Amino acid sequence: MTIRSSPGTTRSTPARAVAAAVAFVLALGGAVLGPAQPASAFPGAFFHTQREGNRGVDTQAVQYLLQARGHSTTADGVFGPNTRSSVVAFQDSRGLEDDGIVGPQTWGALIVTVRQGDSGAAVRAVQALLNKKRRLSLAVDGVFGSGTHAAVVAFQNHAGITADGIVGPTTWQNLVWHYAYPSFTDMCDQDPDGNGAANWGTGASIGSLEAAAASFAGSGNGRLPLGDISFEHGGDIPGHSTHEGGLDVDVWPIRTDSAQCTAGRITWQSSAYDRAATRLLVQRIRATGRVESIFFNDPTLISEGLTTNYPNHDNHLHINYL
Numbered sequence: 001m002t003i004r005s006s007p008g009t010t011r012s013t014p015a016r017a018v019a020a021a022v023a024f025v026l027a028l029g030g031a032v033l034g035p036a037q038p039a040s041a042f043p044g045a046f047f048h049t050q051r052e053g054n055r056g057v058d059t060q061a062v063q064y065l066l067q068a069r070g071h072s073t074t075a076d077g078v079f080g081p082n083t084r085s086s087v088v089a090f091q092d093s094r095g096l097e098d099d100g101i102v103g104p105q106t107w108g109a110l111i112v113t114v115r116q117g118d119s120g121a122a123v124r125a126v127q128a129l130l131n132k133k134r135r136l137s138l139a140v141d142g143v144f145g146s147g148t149h150a151a152v153v154a155f156q157n158h159a160g161i162t163a164d165g166i167v168g169p170t171t172w173q174n175l176v177w178h179y180a181y182p183s184f185t186d187m188c189d190q191d192p193d194g195n196g197a198a199n200w201g202t203g204a205s206i207g208s209l210e211a212a213a214a215s216f217a218g219s220g221n222g223r224l225p226l227g228d229i230s231f232e233h234g235g236d237i238p239g240h241s242t243h244e245g246g247l248d249v250d251v252w253p254i255r256t257d258s259a260q261c262t263a264g265r266i267t268w269q270s271s272a273y274d275r276a277a278t279r280l281l282v283q284r285i286r287a288t289g290r291v292e293s294i295f296f297n298d299p300t301l302i303s304e305g306l307t308t309n310y311p312n313h314d315n316h317l318h319i320n321y322l
């Protein structure tokens with residue numbers, strides 16, 4: 001038996017009893033085995049605003065939630081004109097300011113509370129977010145089963161919030177706030193300052209960077225070397241005064257031998273510097289995300305309006321995503 005519980009979501013009642021039992025057992029396990037958790041690990045958690053030009057898993061979650069609310073939108077993680085139209089239609093239906101921008105109020109109206117036994121597009125949003133933000137590989141099948149439940153409880157423990165396995169407003173907010181980790185299919189991981197794990201960024205930064213890297217990899221100039229972004233939950237990074245909000249991304253210039261992932265690091269003054277390929281990379285970065293500026297000191301790219309001079313940016317491009 002199933003009952004309609006919320007738009008686009010069905011709930012099977014027998015599973016809820018199982019869910020409660022599983023949640024109880026997992027909560028006990030967490031209490032006994034888990035490390036001590038602060039009252040709230042993410043005290044500053046908020047919904048990252050999504051608007052036209054954004055990409056990535058946070059935009060994909062918006063699209064799944066629009067589907068759950070009865071709006072036809074492709075959940076491709078690219079916030080284009082059609083997604084914007086669906087957001088405006090949703091905002092109109094709720095009496096919200098219809099600016100097509102998904103800020104805190106629109107996020108709050110879009111989210112659907114889901115738990116074990118539920119199915120539908122809102123569950124797909126949760127699964128996609130968990131995968132990208134906790135480096136999991138849940139099937140994004142829209143079926144909230146025991147695996148998704150366990151992943152939600154683990155996330156709640158990780159975030160220091162009530163670990164009840166129910167994805168309500170607080171869990172949604174923490175899940176959207178948490179940074180995402182990139183796929184390195186079209187990139188390599190450089191770590192020039194010994195900051196190791198600093199490859200995390202907002203869902204939008206990571207989605208945009210992955211799209212740029214995929215587009216660039218198709219040009220036959222090798223992969224994109226990724227330096228630092230942010231730590232998993234932001235915060236101070238030694239050696240960077242920025243890079244703390246998941247929006248600043250360092251990538252390296254491209255070499256004429258395409259060996260920027262394996263050979264020595266270069267500057268724009270090096271003989272191995274490939275200006276044409278680096279220009280192409282900058283163009284792909286600008287075409288696939290909301291970019292405020294890119295710091296890189298090649299005077300030719302600066303004269304072309306592609307990059308901006310900034311001290312110490314001879315050997316890397318610093319992308320400032322909006």
Ligand SMILES: [Ca+2]
Pocket residue numbers: 189190191196198199226227228229
């Ligand atoms: Ca790195």
Ligand SMILES: [Ca+2]
Pocket residue numbers: 236237238239240241242
């Ligand atoms: Ca710092």
Ligand SMILES: [Ca+2]
Pocket residue numbers: 242243247248320321
């Ligand atoms: Ca910045």
Ligand SMILES: [Zn+2]
Pocket residue numbers: 158178232233
């Ligand atoms: Zn985390």
Ligand SMILES: [Zn+2]
Pocket residue numbers: 240243248249250317318319
């Ligand atoms: Zn930087």
